Amino acid sequence: MIEKLISEMITFDQGDPKRIQHFLKVHDLTRTIAALESMDEESRFILEAAAVVHDIGIHISEEKYGSGSGRYQELEGPPLAEEMLNRLGFPEPVISRVRYLVGHHHTYQNIDGLDYQILVEADFLVNLYEDHASREAASHACEAVFRTQTGIRFCREMFGL
Secondary structure, three states: OHHHHHHHHHHHOOOOHHHHHHHHHHHHHHHHHHHHOOOOHHHHHHHHHHHHHOOOOHHHHHHHHOOOOHHHHHHHHHHHHHHHHHHOOOOHHHHHHHHHHHOOOOOOOOOOOHHHHHHHHHHHHHHHHHOOOOHHHHHHHHHHOOOOHHHHHHHHHHOOO
16 A cells, blocks of 8 residues: 555656655655664554655645745645545545644654654655755754654764764
8 A cells, every 4th residue: 555655656746756756765764763663563554654745745835835845845735645545545544644744744843653753753864865964963953853763873873973
């Protein structure tokens, strides 16, 4: 089912290889961190779905607001994610949590759940790399945002901290 979602998102983002590469990297890191943090299978499924669609609202945000900023993605993404997940037959409890995660993945306070934490960490790891962040920026993010042992280790090792 995750593979069908990935295929659907590639179609959704067609012509935008940067965004396709981004969500594929975030998905792979969320899957890996979740496995190494011993997350249960049901939660991992929800997390993987959220990772695939986490930035689904960026195109409409750029069109409507002239910006793909996180707050606009959080506003515009959940309905698009819900529509896609419904079309693919995802169960309602999964859709509900994915909507929540898509609607909060750029909000770093009051993180409520291991799935939310891992999504934020994986997205940060990819964004730090893609944005060519300084070692200092990576260090600050690692200390301020990361909480899982695996995410902290990956951040330190990727950026030589």
